[in-house]
Amino acid sequence: MMDYTILKPLAEGKILLLTISRPAALNALNSVFFSEMDHFISTIADNRDIRALIITGEGKAFAAGADIAEMVNMSPDEGRKFSAVGQAVFNRLSLLPFPVIAAVNGFALGGGMELAMACDFRIASSLAKFGQPEVNLGLIPGYAGTQRLPRLTNLADALWLLTTGEVIDATTALQMRLVQKITEPEALLNEARRIANLIASRGPLAVKLVKEVTRKGLEMRFSEGEKLEQQHFGDPFGNEGAEGMKAFLEKRKAVWD
């Protein structure tokens, strides 16, 4: 794995652990982060050996937002450009052909919460804090927070967080289904690893397809989504699906590769 300034990638068998490491600034997301993330995504996007990615933060933050110091003097057009770059990188992240799990260890604020929302699901430490405090700075979210939050939770909870900038704890985030699970702080990474390894033990083509169909289907009309599912349902037959079903009938573990 390449050496980065802010990102610390670690391969652990079939899963990857990516740590955002800029703890002195609470892992605030600056342009170096986005260019490293963009590069990192390019290096892993076509690697068939990777079955899941976990993203976490070093220190007391997951990421405390976009880098305010970097944005303070931007013009409206520079702001738009900064937003476009971040949106593109987070979209590429969400479209990776394997699941991406956010292991939220601490503050996930503003752009940090948007990063967590670009992942496929979220596990939170009991110490994690979530919020979209942009309005506190006279700003709005720029990495698709206004779009992902109401889709992941609901319109009212999203507008509560987006208009008040209020920071919520992990229990409240669980109640609004922003996170799927809470762990003790010291158990967070091992729980994320357990889930990632569970994914890695399943049929690799099936995991890839089920993510793609589910995510793409959400952008479509129901009947079009059904057609997409139908089409890809056929893909594993005769190969991975044949092995998985045969293994079940023979009461043995499937051999995927």
Ligand code: CO8
């Ligand atoms: N940007 C830059 N630096 C930051 C950020 C940030 N978002 N967050 C924290 N830091 C820095 C602090 O400035 C401080 O630096 P220094 O030690 O040099 O003074 C260091 O990290 C430690 O922070 P604190 O001393 O403030 O730590 P506390 O434990 O006292 O407080 C908080 C923690 C409550 C998380 C506090 O740091 C805070 O409120 N941070 C800002 C949170 C915030 O408003 N985030 C939203 C940012 S805006 C955003 O994300 C918009 C996204 C869309 C952008 C679209 C592109 C245009």
